Amino acid sequence: MALDSRVPQGPIKDKWTDYKNKINLVNPANKRHIDVIVVGTGLAGGSAAATLAELGYNVKAFAYQDSPRRAHSIAAQGGINAAKNYQGDGDSTYRLFYDTVKGGDYRSREANVYRLAEVSANIIDQCVAQGVPFARDYGGLLDNRSFGGVLVSRTFYAKGQTGQQLLLGAYSAMNRQIARGKIEMFNRHEMLDVVKVDGKARGIIARNLVTGEIERHSAHAVVVASGGYGNVYFLSTNAMGSNATAAWKIHKKGAYFANPCYTQIHPTCIPRSGDYQSKLTLMSESLRNDGRIWVPKNMEDVLAIREGRKKPTDLSEDERDYYLERRYPAFGNLVPRDVASRAAKERCDAGYGVNATGEAVYLDFASAIERYGKEQAKIQNIQNPSKEKITELGEKIVEAKYGNLFQMYEKIVDENPYKMPMMIYPATHYTMGGVWVDYNLMTTIPGCYCIGEANFSDHGANRLGASALMQGLADGYFVLPYTIGDYLANDIRTGKIPTDTPEFDEAEKEVKDRIDFFINNNGTKSVDYFHKRLGKVMWDKVGMARNEKGLKEAMAEIKAIREAFWKEVKVPGSANEMNPELEKAGRVADFLELGELFAKDALMREESCGGHFREESVELEGEQKGEAKRNDKDFAFVAAWEYKGEPADAVLHKEALEFKDIELKQRSYK
């Protein structure tokens, strides 16, 4: 099948408006006869479910947690972008569009990104109308902060809990529709397959996670909003339950999977402390506004620190290597995430890591505390302030800005980050790759849509901070509810989709067989045992830096782990009860396939772009020596993979990327 992105004709700034004017609509009376399934109730799924129900469709929404409000979007800290230009600093739709395409290293679809920037302002209006308590200034107007990789202040926030507040907004909109009976909510339910009838997505098979019952649900369209697949690495900043199952199941039934190798490794996370570790915790990017990143210059100091003979605060300025400021004088500590992560890895690989595992660098607030302290002393008219006074005043300011993050750090690490620099290390955070969708957000299965982090979306090879929340809500509130009508307009006479058909029988049987296999398999090893092994291969060979040899090994090793998994996995308990081990088994089985496709995609892409760094593709000379080298001539395309059984046999389809409104340039942060 040829890939058709269905991008409308015309100038980029008119595309979306013109398209909406011409699209097929479903009249309100007919919407009552149309059912839509939404899998996932994070920002993307929650906003879509609420909006579709407001429009009059009958919505069935699914989530594996016990409430829609607990979706992983709840954990987002920093903020959400929108081109409001409230600060009058020259922001505009075009600038947000430009920053996002450039930040994504020119690997996203221009028309989608422009639309995203266009609807971004509506998101903020909508959320405020719902009662989302964004931060405000003393005049009562909305406040903004800045994020990495841009030159304007366009990020809206609610303390360090922006995702929580936005999700509660979408959740409240859902609650209104649940109360009206327009959304039927299935909490503690997991989608285990999609059902196709005559080639179209017409329903799902889901497991009730409380009773273990396998259920059939039909609809005229299926929307997958199940989040990202970062947990393929075992350790990530994602929630423990975040998984790829829904996305992977539709892939296996015909939806192409795009750019799986584009993953964001976030530079500032709390380092691993031991083998028992279950997840990694993000320290928001906003900290890099005031924190300076360094490691010791001399190896003796590194060893002394590791052995506890010295503290970082014992080292003088010239014994420290502020390596980001050294390598990137123009952007310093505020280079984009991919660049900052690789630089930390480079230092740690060279042996300069400052903790026992050798995988940590310092994020130091001492300079900021001193700077703010002096400023405050001036403001408060304190003559000749003592060093202690300056520190005290400075710490107050830092606390006001980042208090909740400092508290989180202290709880986990048991060290006071006001007095000792934080230790941080990169961790898997976000997946830019995902299910391929066209301009309508429809996958290659007719009637099956994919939104939010689960699709391959608008972020190219690297996502900028505060853009995921924007994309999830844009998809769910403002894009999908229009584009889905174009498809459903053909279904007004279809009538209810029956579930007592051979297609549902077959899909249900497949699901049940797999569950029975797990329960009856006489293995000896836990699901986590295999998940951790997969994670280690992914991190070591498909992590921050990749090369041909490592990727080939990774493919073979993942295959071997997968084979061992199917022989040796042990799942206790039964199928007809709440069984968290059984849930995990199904998810890890899918990660074990996705991981191999991920490595295959990384192997195919013989260029470095965004979060995908191929060691063979670096600048060899000049000012950019050693930096990532993109290859637009051969790789300016979306890699969309078609499932053919074994992941290694997946077939590549290319969607060429055309840049008509932006000139392709090398990203430079020097």
Next chain:
Amino acid sequence: MNLTLKIWRQKDSQSKGQMVDYKVTDISEHMSFLEMMDVLNEQLVNAGEEPVAFDHDCREGICGMCSMYINGEAHGPDRGVTTCQLHMRMFKDGDTITIEPFRAAAFPVIKDLVVDRSSFERIQQAGGYISVNTSGNTQDANAIPISKHAADEAMDAATCIGCGACVATCKNSSAMLFVGAKVSQYALLPQGQVEAVDRVKNMVAQMDLEGFGNCTNTGACEVECPKGISLDNIARMNRELMKASLK
């Protein structure tokens, strides 16, 4: 460190439960409480036994899934944290730790440490929203200025993660802190005014219907709340209810 765990095991909502003793060894003080539970579960799986079911997801204190009653306290002995943020350094080698589910008539046990909090869902469906459709034509976000003070207070109320620690802690199993926080968020914002009367009446009516107890002002809920939701929210809800009953 080595620990003895006394854990509530219950097969399903119909079965009777009981406390069962387990031993875990070599627990690092740097582990989170749930990582200690992971170690126990791995041990159980390897021994061919059923692991302990417990709710958890984000493991950074924001999703509100985790819900253990540890040594007689919701979310355990530390303050201002959820169970997933509790660290083993709060315990000593040789300790015996009692772990139960959140207990309340309105939170029936589903299995082991997992409880059913759907009563919270129904309370919010009864009025925890502002009736505004998604259209793209809502008025500009800055059209109505809101004082920083009101916005910050609304934010403090909205910080509630809906975990249910307040209910589990209260001797009457009252949900007043939770409902108070929800009502307050909207009561403090101009957008919430239009529906204020019906909102508070309907949410409180649903709360009573679900079988939550009365508030007798002991303040225990505020102490155990992982997000520091203040008792002021209960007072504000009572005022809102009073105003509503006069209309």
